[in-house]
Amino acid sequence: MNGILDFDSFQLSDILENHQxxxxxxxxKVKIIPHFKEYLKTGYFPFYNEDPQNYFNRLNxxxxxxxxxxxxxxxxxxxxxxxxxxxxxxxxxxAVPYVPNLxxxxxxxxxxxxxxxxxxxxxxxxxEVLSTLSQKAKGSKILHKPDKIYxxxxxxxxxxxLHGEEIGTLRETFFQTQLAVSHSLxxxxxxxxxxNDKFIFEIxxxxxxxxxxxxxxxxxxxxxxxxxxxxxxxxxxxFGFLY
Numbered sequence: 220m221n222g223i224l225d226f227d228s229f230q231l232s233d234i235l236e237n238h239q240x241x242x243x244x245x246x247x248k249v250k251i252i253p254h255f256k257e258y259l260k261t262g263y264f265p266f267y268n269e270d271p272q273n274y275f276n277r278l279n280x281x282x283x284x285x286x287x288x289x290x291x292x293x294x295x296x297x298x299x300x301x302x303x304x305x306x307x308x309x310x311x312x313x314a315v316p317y318v319p320n321l322x323x324x325x326x327x328x329x330x331x332x333x334x335x336x337x338x339x340x341x342x343x344x345x346x347e348v349l350s351t352l353s354q355k356a357k358g359s360k361i362l363h364k365p366d367k368i369y370x371x372x373x374x375x376x377x378x379x380x381l382h383g384e385e386i387g388t389l390r391e392t393f394f395q396t397q398l399a400v401s402h403s404l405x406x407x408x409x410x411x412x413x414x415n416d417k418f419i420f421e422i423x424x425x426x427x428x429x430x431x432x433x434x435x436x437x438x439x440x441x442x443x444x445x446x447x448x449x450x451x452x453x454x455x456x457x458f459g460f461l462y
Contacts (some may be wrong), residue, residue, distance in 0.1 A: 224249055229460050232403060235418065235429055238448040243459055246446045255456040263374040278378035280307070281343050281443045285346050303328045307339055311349060312379035315388050317368040329442065337364065347371045350399060363435050369395050390443050390455055392424045397458045409435060422455065 221302060226245060234241060245251060261267045267274050286304045290296065297306075301349055311317045321333050330336045330400035343349045369392050370376050376389060398404055398414055407413040408430050409422045419438040421431050425445045432438035440452045448454060 275378040
């Protein structure tokens, strides 16, 4: 994080088994929470320090290049379709994590069938502009409706949605982006995420209770605004050390 100190990365199994010791070893060396908050807003791309004042403008420019140039180059879509991709991204960014209503989206984008809309989502997901999750493994994503849609990283949220900070959205988006690099993620019946079909995570602030996961095995509270761990409560920032 901005060259503060060098730390090792950890496997998910290490964090789940030894989170108290790992968190303590890090927080003894650095006040981690202010740097974590900064990362959520401006830390995802290394070019932030080149021109901090124009960082979000640059992110928007990158998104435009992805939609107007990169996706058409590999998918052979029309200019009209690229405009629909922009509108789709704007609709999702206004309400992430987005629980998709495909009928409303189709009407808003003037898309005639569901499969075409799912294909548009697939374009944006392959470009890492957004990410989708479902309760069950469903095979090809262009055939099945996702249950939730997230932006590709928390910095995009600030670049695209300037109406206010939705802290719950930031927390879930950060956790999802960190785990999805090397682990399968789905939406469980209770909790926010299930990783590798085994570990259940409920994401929240420091006052979040065990209510939703109290009767579940392999269940963890992932809490924002705490430095250190206790029992099954793990600091959200610690999952930034997975890679």
